[in-house]
Amino acid sequence: MALYSDKVMDHFTNPRNVGKIENADGVGEVGNAKCGDIMKIYLQVDDNGIITDVKFNTFGCASAIASSSMATCLIKGKPVSEALELTNKAVVEALEGLPAVKVHCSVLAEEAIKAAVKDYYDRNGIEYDPETFKEKHSHEE
Numbered sequence: 738m739a740l741y742s743d744k745v746m747d748h749f750t751n752p753r754n755v756g757k758i759e760n761a762d763g764v765g766e767v768g769n770a771k772c773g774d775i776m777k778i779y780l781q782v783d784d785n786g787i788i789t790d791v792k793f794n795t796f797g798c799a800s801a802i803a804s805s806s807m808a809t810c811l812i813k814g815k816p817v818s819e820a821l822e823l824t825n826k827a828v829v830e831a832l833e834g835l836p837a838v839k840v841h842c843s844v845l846a847e848e849a850i851k852a853a854v855k856d857y858y859d860r861n862g863i864e865y866d867p868e869t870f871k872e873k874h875s876h877e878e
C-alpha cells in the first residue's frame with residue numbers, strides 16, 4: 738500500500754485556497770514545536786457569520802499542506818460555528834487517511850482554524866466559551 742492516499746497526493750501537489758486574504762476577518766497561526774511546521778489560516782466572514790473565503794499559508798510537510806488544503810475546502814461556505822467543530826479526525830477521514838506519525842499535521846489544521854475563529858470572535862466582540870479554545874493534547878504524537 739502506498740504511504741499516502743491519492744487524496745493526500747492530490748491536495749499536496751495541487752493545494753486549494755493557498756494564499757493570504759488582505760483585511761481578513763480572522764487570522765490564526767499555529768506551530769508545532771517538535772517539527773517546526775507553521776500554519777496560518779485567513780478567514781473572510783460575512784454579516785451572517787458565513788465563511789465566504791478562506792486561505793492558508795503553510796510552511797510544513799506534505800501532510801500539513803494537504804491537511805490545510807482539505808480543511809479549507811471543508812469549511813468554505815460554512816457558518817463559523819460549524820468550522821469550529823471541524824476535527825482533525827474529519828480532516829484525516831476526508832484525506833482518506835494519514836500515516837500515524839503524520840496525524841499531528843492534521844491537528845495543526847484544526848488548531849489553525851480554531852485560532853482564526855477565535856480571532857474573528859475577539860475582533861467582533863462575540864462572546865464564547867473559553868473552553869472551546871482550550872488546547873487539546875495536540876502536540877503529542
Ligand code: FES
Nearest residue numbers: 772774798801842
Ligand atoms: Fe509536523 Fe507535518 S511533520 S506538521
